Amino acid sequence: MKSVYKEAAHLARESQDFVLATVVNTKGSTPQKPGASLLVRGDGSTVGTLGGGCVEGDIWFAAREALREHTGPLFKDYYLNEDIAARDGLVCGGSMFFYIEPFDTPGAFTNAADEIEAAYEGGPPIAVATVVNASTLRIGARMLVREDGTTTGTLGDAKADAEAIVTANAVMPMGMSERFVTATGDEVFVAGFTAPATVVLVGGGHVNLQVAKIAEMLGFRVMVTDDRPEFASQERFPMAEATKVAPYDKGLDTFPITPNTAIIVGSRGHQYDDLALEAAARTSASYVGLLGSKRKAIMIYESLLKRGTPIERLREIRSPVGLDLGGRTPEEIAVSIMAEVVAFRYGHAGGSMKLEEAQLQRIVAKVGKQASSPAH
Secondary structure, three states, rough: HHHHHHOOOOOOHOOOOOEEEEEEEEEEOEEEEOOOEEEEEEOOEEEOOOOOOOHHHHHHHHHHHHHHOOOEEEEEEEOOOOHHHHHHOOOOOOOOEEEEEEEOOOOOOOHHHHHHHHHHOOOOOOOEEEEEOOOOOOOOOOEEOOHHHHHHHHEOOOHHHHHHHHHHHHHHOOOOEEEEEEOOOOEEEEEEEOOOEEEEEEEHHHHHHHHHHHHOOHHHOEEEEEOOOOOOOOOOOOOOEEEEEEEOOOOHHHHHOOOEEEEEEOOOHHHHHHHHHHHHHOOOOOEEOOOHHHHHHHHHHHHHHOOOOOOHHHOOOOOOOOOOOOOOOOHHHHHHHHHHHHHHHHHOOOOOOOOHHHHHHHHHHHHHHHHHHOOO
């Protein structure tokens, strides 16, 4: 999404026309989830994706028409039936709901775009609330909500504004999005914007080296600290945005830790893990994990509790860190760690998605019924 909004900011400053199409709601299985965006330039070229296939093609066409006809913003739903899904090689069968907004007026979107771009570059996070499907409000009404509590614009109703501010404060820290429906049936989509998610590694050992590689592949910023120069260097961690040689209880002080940060502690011994985890617990990072056994976690938790770390914070720490995949190698353990980080960010537990037995039995019954019918 960052590339979409950076291009939107550029086009807005250049007074060039464009359209933003955003997935604002989904039901069932779909190729993209809420927040996915597609920018369509005046010449028809695009940035971003809505999942490809005929869905994206139809939304692209609708975006071009909206820009050509100056129709203003519109709400569009799309049902992925079996025929459409099969034609596009998809395995989806749900519904997608899109908000399509043309920006064809000089200066439109410029202020919002500048603040969104600044948030992506490490500035204060921001959220944008937009009426995407109107009942009593005006479709396209927009309000910017900032971290410091200030706002710009209005949705056109005090109660809707108040709910948008609450929602914005929830999605802003981690750059997520959420939709709500007002009492009068208006749909509001709230998108949060902040710096890309960051993984901070306390300790540059074998496991954390593999964590860094996977984190980079997933689009996370990577930062590393260790008290040994050879384990916190750009040579060892070429993917790292920053490295810092410092004591384990001090290294985190040099990095921009926010709720959108995941800290993985894996130093070179129990004594250092104790200090590093205590330092990590004092930060605002929403995800903190500790490498090691449950026995080590228990010993360190006892030590931290005695030194004043709140039990509420200890409950939030993931130790042993990662999902239980049964992995043993540094690479396998790193996969389990980053899988848990991703699941955490999306509010999931990380369980299996395999079909349940009841679903399999329905398939068996359906196939059996078809096989016994006269047509066969």
